[in-house]
Amino acid sequence: MCGIVGGVAERNISEILIEGLKRLEYRGYDSAGLALINHGQVLRERRVGKVVNLEEAVKSHQVAGTLGIAHTRWATHGKPTETNAHPHISGKVAVVHNGIIENYAELKADLQALGYVFSSQTDTEVVAHLVAEALKTADSLLVAVQSIVSKLKGAYALGIVHADYPDELITVREGSPLVIGVGIGENFIGSDQLALLPITNRFIYLEEGDIARLTRTSIEIYAHGTQAVQRPVKELDATVSNSSKGEYKHYMLKEIYEQPEALQQTISQALNGNALREDFLADAEVNFRNIEQIQIIACGTSYHAGMIAKYWAEQLIDVPCQVEIASEFRYRSPVIINRTLYVCISQSGETADTLAALRDTQKRAAAKGLNIATMTICNVATSSMVRETDHHLLTLAGPEIGVASTKAFTTQLAALMLLLLKIGQVKQRISAEQMTEITDALWHCPKVILDTLQHNAEILRLSELFVEKQHCLFLGRGTHFPIALEGALKLKEISYIHAEGYAAGELKHGPLALVDNDMPVVILAPQDDMLDKLKSNMEEVQARGGELFIFADEQSGITEKDRQHVVNIPSVNTWLAPIVYSIPVQLLSYHVAVLRGTDVDQPRNLAKSVTVE
Template sequence: MCGIIGILGKEPAAPRLVDALRRLEYRGYDSAGVATLEGGVLTRRRAEGKLASLDRKLGAEPLYGTSGIGHTRWATHGAPVERNAHPHMAGAVAIVHNGIIENFRELREELEKEGETFESQTDSEVVAHLINRELQRGADPVAAVHASLARLTGAFALAILFSGRDDLMIGARRGSPLAVGYGKGEMFLGSDAMALAPFTDRVTFLDEGDWAVLSHDGVTIHDESGAEVKRPIVRTAVSALLIDKGNHRHFMAKEIHEQPEVISRTLAHYVRFDSNSIELPGGGLPFDKLSKLTITACGTAFYAALTAKYWFERYAKLPVDVDIASEFRYRESPLPKDGLAVFVSQSGETADTLASLRYCRDNGQLIASVVNVPESSIARESDAVLQTLAGPEIGVASTKAFTCQLSVLACMAIAAGRKRGVLSAADEAELVSALVQVPRLMADVLKREDEFDALAQTLAKAPLVLYLGRGSSYPLALEGALKLKEISYLHAEGFAAGELKHGPIALIDETVPVIALAPKDALFEKTVSNLQEVAARGGKLVVFSDAPEAQAAVKAQANFVLPMAHSLVNPILYAVPIQLLAYHTAVAMGTDVDQPRNLAKSVTVE
């Protein structure tokens, strides 16, 4: 979740770029830089650490060009040192990049064989070299960018500047947000509308796959195929909160769509991309010395914890107890001396979770927390803090915080498996590679939002909705039911699919939609058998699966074929459709999506 800003202006760009980057500081960063055109020549200044370091460098070595790009970086590939900071340059090209280029190794090897030399360890630099190679082959900048974008796999936002072209900037997005701002004889690019607020109140939010060619006079926008398209210009309000909604109707919708970006950012905190391995902060946790792991949380965070139980037990062979904090704190559970207690909370202030933490501390447990707010009470009272980098979540119903929690817990489970000797280096690399693909796969699902909107019109008329899943899809079935209940006020229940015959099957008739989460995993055939039981009783099946044979095996009202993914990451990926379904059902029913009745974002009292 790095910050990007681009300016085609009338006055020196560098001070304006730095000012805009300050508005993106809440995203977090470890280095920053700007590049401007000085007499047609690309010139950059970069610095490690806070923007004050970049400010000092610009004070000593000022830039005066009126066209420029700026960036705050959260390290993914490569350490947070100056040579890895953005902008990156190759020949006549300078770029800033937010996201993950999954196939950067293959592209880098290809370019190095052709004689290209790289100065950084980043995935981002490969984009500059790709575009520069197309220029050297005779392409103009627009054609060079279009050809290069087709070679990239991953989720990203880009701003690109060219030597000798102070009236040209190109931006592109796939999975990470990017907005175009309109001034008087000036144009702007920003990864966040907050960054554009000082310059303009007229903004176009690029759609998924769009790329935009900016000049001082305006912008031409192309879709992923290269066809020219029109996107609406939105006049943003002065209020920072209204600006922060972007072009979405509700904060919840915006936060669902932010997930490819914030998961990229969260993974960057824990993944060593050069070796496809996990590195936890502070040298990690003593997983090899533990006899038991206790995970405690409330609400949606509890379902993240329940999912993690499957991961820790499968990939680390570590026994796990998971409990709802409001139950655990009064249960007087016996705890081993060599135990680790993990507490999951978006706010880090949840009263029951905090009380459970103190009980565990009093009983000799090592304490770790998975929180979105590192200054929170839970974080301050923990021995180890594993932060989720979701950014502010305004909607009461948790979306991006949930998937970031899952991402961190998956990283922890892989690290535990490696530490305990259950996973080999090759196993770890395979699992990490699967995690890195999640932002791109999520972006693919989000492109199909209209399909979920259509289905929601049917759900809005139902008396009851059931969710089914097996294995690590079972906690997601519980989360799907919770999400629908809390924002649409429809009654919903989540069940382990294998439990149908033990009572819940009595609820099924032709009026009851049944949402089935059925990825092609080790339990797929058993899940299909359970779904056939539903179909035989007239239930209105809606199946989410990455298995094409699911359509033939089960007579369903709707089949959604989701991207193929490793079984580890399916719970993270399948969270998107259940969130979209709940959101659009609530909109269809006219409820207050962002502030549902009787609910608060952070429950700080019992």
Template sequence: MCGIIGIVGTNPVAHRLVEALKRLEYRGYDSAGIATLGPDGLDRRRAEGKLVNLERFVGENPLPGTIGIGHTRWATHGVPTVRNAHPHATQRLAVVHNGIIENFRELRAELERDGYRFESDTDSEVVAVHATRAMDRGAAPREAVHTTLRRLEGAFSLAFIFAGEENLLIGARRGSPLAVGEGRGEMFLGSDAIALSPFTDAIRYLEDGDWVVLDRDGATILDAEGRAVERVLTRSVGKPFYVDKGNYRHFMQKEIYEQPEVVGHTLGAYVDMTSGRSRLPGEVALDFGAVRRMALSACGTGYYAALTGRYFFERYARIACDLDVASEFRYRESPLDGVDLALFVSQSGETADTLASLRYAKAAGLKTAAIVNVPESTIAREADAALPTLAGPEIGVASTKAFTCQLTALAALSVRAGVERGRISGAEEAELTRALSEAPRMIAEAFKLESQIEAIAREMTTHRHALFLGRGSSFPLALEGALKLKEISYIHAEGYAAGELKHGPIALIDETMPVIVIAPYDGVFEKTVSNMQEVAARGGRIILVTDEKGAKAAPVAAAATLVLPDMPEILTPIVYAVPLQMLAYHTAVHMGTDVDQPRNLAKSVTVE
């Protein structure tokens, strides 16, 4: 996850910007930079690699100025070079950006037609140039930012400083987190409380769609329409290396809300957003052109991600996939003849059964790959190819953001495999990668259902059992939704392929049984809603998770319907996971359970 810091101070800020960025290193990054406004105007320092490189460069080339912004970057658009590092700047302003600007190509083409030129390959630079054009046309900085925000599509957070404005810092968030810190005669902006804790414990968290105008005397927070709003002042405990919950009640809730950002960063490792092409991350070497059959294995939530991955690989790459729970994979001594690649999924990279299965596959002479969230883990080290999920630290035992990042990596890998195997054309690849780039925004849209989900969750607490149904790639989500509910609320829940309803589970249906039906309007929608009708005929309480088309086409009235935006099919597993996570979370909160550390469970299972 990229990191943002901004300071409007009374003393030189360059050193403090770098020190604050160090506190954000846990989020991961591949380049860093700062910009300040000094006596000679805007200036910046940027460096590839670790912050020590930036710190050395700033030491050798000091930056004056009492106002500035800083950034640690995970590359999403363009390779991690100095020219693509943040801050991006024009003669009028400098900006740092987290997230993805989905419509950057259209904006860039428009700005180029107006004679503006670009120095980088990033989507972020269009923000700087667009605001610059507005100022060239006579807009004041505040108006220029508001004009620009209205044109941007995607999930992002931003911070701006302006030439000639030594007492003005503007920030904005849509999907990605941003917090305002209050000091004595100075103000701060940061990705989270950890970055701000050396300076202040007085924090206001911006809500989605907010933007903020800061000077040394305070902050004016505005909503998306430009109306002044108030946000609650909180006191943050920002100890060194302390992962803070911020203004969230639990780590799980915070991690649910981090998903637009971390999914965007994971996408950046697997998709070149500038060219619209899929890619393998870093130095990973995998030849999907030679893969005809894969074996996939994982445990728990990772297993459901792998099950979704099987749908992805078989559909988009036409690679046959075997799938096993890792605790069964090695003990049933499956013959691995004809398997060209064994792929393992693990958040921690230390799960004992998954590690043992990896070693079993290696002993059989297979090429191995692992999708992991911890690059230093045993599984990452021992696999032939380590494929990262850039979810950052996940504190809640019940996996949320790691799961959606696993799905994101699997979806993007399946596109890459399809290209290498000649199953996906260049035009189809561009269409699929463009669809994937919409994931952060779509997840942010799902958050708007929270009040409705909380009401459903309150009613769920009156039941002791629940059934989840789905078809196609929604079947693994039914399994994962059931797992989340029973993990943290202790309500018994089962997930089934909807077509299996009549093969036993239908016996459970009566008016006391909530049935969560996951049914985007796709090729199997009609089949799924026929199962809904069977549930309705037996008095079951249906909670339908669908899109606008599905809500209109559903033949029976549901007790509750959660309507997500219409979206490309490759996105539905990633986005539809979010309301299921929120349903489990709010049910557990109302039940009064220990959400972050549910009984009998551990984050990483390192014994069999």
């Protein structure tokens, strides 16, 4: 959520900042703004709505400068208005901010007592005034910023400029991601390297507590505010910048169709024929051998992936596995158990609650002298979670721009299966026959997904029956209960139809009361040992007048009849069926959203990367 871009150069950077904001639009936002330093003045433009509104204002007013900061805001404190949009100014200081200043109310009261007047409802404005106040005694902008960060409580990333320092950009990272883009005769900051890829592929990834001073020709970094340090410059593969929609109407649809390739890439890093590569997670073998259980921590879609992994871990390799929502795990003082593998799943590797849960777990385990191991499964090799866990496994999905996750989710499932195969191999909990069966099915999975995508036109026709609906149920059993949850999440995220996912066996325990002639019920019906029980659940729904929309294995024997619509899904190995059955629910949600006229890629009130609580 929110996006920061800033830079210092010899050329006018207004267009660079605007382009950077456009490349961060996928993160979710409700307003945008920029501030440029020009001849001792702060020139600011802010607009509610899309970045294009800001772009038009900048062009119209011919705002230019060689030093500047820009921002897309997702409202936390104060409504989405122009007054609350960033950057915020105090005198000659301009500030952009991602995250939350938790103690802003106390700081605001102190500043008001000193005579500062606040023009916004945001927590960010206190930072601008604090810097302005510190500059009354500090001998540089850097020193002023260093002196105020200890007063800020919360998670934040900051970009700060001052009209009297026309070649100096100060940035701070504390709990919110920030990178430095290294150029020639110019340097930049961004909350995501994607924003800066058109101008550089060389990046410095700031650590927690870092403060950096950028000029056109130098980068100074201070750990914990004052200790000068060197951070490595990393060169990013240019293919990461491939983020255009191409021939597709929306990023989400493009990313749905990219899933066969994304899965192929993720699988290929681990398999050599029907065997795991010798170097795959080789550094984790000692830990895997010693663990007695797995604890998965995640949020949203990643949590659903973890739920499926729990079934796999316990049924396939006989290892106990628990799954928890990170925002609950981190606050309920969980017991940290010895010889446990803690697995954090996150698309970005920066999810605030998951990252905080990881750090708290590590701290408490160290305090008690417990022997645990930590692991990240995520899509960003340079993320905080990858850097801060003992081991990591990347999902090679490529950039995912649509807020509603598709290829990141299915590659997480593939990665989790690969992880469990490795643990099962190390602990000798999986037979050679099972290993061959599942690895062969993994290689075949991209083809099955391609065949499933051939049903797009059928699913589009069915989606027309959802357009006027206000509620929907998704039902699944076993590993398809989490897919039901995921399908409901997708539908509510982008179409704004209220949807709930349930374990089909729970129908009689409440949800059946909701079923009537106007309630569509989506059923996930793979060919597994729960199919007969699922068919009984379907009869229960039909007896109450519910209309069924069934994604069924082509060998299931389920056929079309009155108020029972069936899309036949290609037969797939039972273990990997959740990956394949994700595809039709993604397509259904997409088409319903398009028909209802919602903003598919950037649904209201949501952000792609949730870097604050």
